[in-house]
Amino acid sequence: MSNEIHEIKKSSRRTYTKLGNTKLETAEIVEALNKLLANYSVHYQKLRNFHWNVRGGDFFEIHEKFEDQYNFAKKAIDDIAERIRVFGQTPLSTIRDYLETSEIKESGTDLTAMEMVKEILKDYEILLEFMFHAIEEALDKRDSGTEDLIKGFAKQTEKNHWMLTAFSK
Numbered sequence: 001m002s003n004e005i006h007e008i009k010k011s012s013r014r015t016y017t018k019l020g021n022t023k024l025e026t027a028e029i030v031e032a033l034n035k036l037l038a039n040y041s042v043h044y045q046k047l048r049n050f051h052w053n054v055r056g057g058d059f060f061e062i063h064e065k066f067e068d069q070y071n072f073a074k075k076a077i078d079d080i081a082e083r084i085r086v087f088g089q090t091p092l093s094t095i096r097d098y099l100e101t102s103e104i105k106e107s108g109t110d111l112t113a114m115e116m117v118k119e120i121l122k123d124y125e126i127l128l129e130f131m132f133h134a135i136e137e138a139l140d141k142r143d144s145g146t147e148d149l150i151k152g153f154a155k156q157t158e159k160n161h162w163m164l165t166a167f168s169k
Helices: 003-011 022-052 058-087 095-101 113-140 144-168
Strands: none
Touching: 022 058, 022 095, 022 113, 022 144, 058 113, 058 144, 113 144
């Protein structure tokens, strides 16, 4: 639990509401969204890196697929940050914050095309964990807007995972 949430729990049980949530509930939702945002942001940059630097016989197919996926990630990042703003909070927005918060790590440019695909598959598994956590927080707080938003990302991420898994076998 972050220090911010701990302090909110400790300091008050006020009847603050933002979109029907208490200050603590809002902080818990925003924390889950910021963690997802950080992971998505590192994943996005990794996809761009791979898009630019993929080589080999599968170049055209993978180059295009990575572009499709980073465009989806870019939209997701924007939607998550705007959802955080809906709660009156400030989303993480610096590379330093993303790298410190994200479980997804950067990759070099020296990977083979298949190694890049396997890296993205690992990223999808991490992203899905953070998506499911954000969905659980939203369900717990009766936040249907966040739940609906993240479920859409999860559905597409699961499909992308399936497609890249099929490609890599």
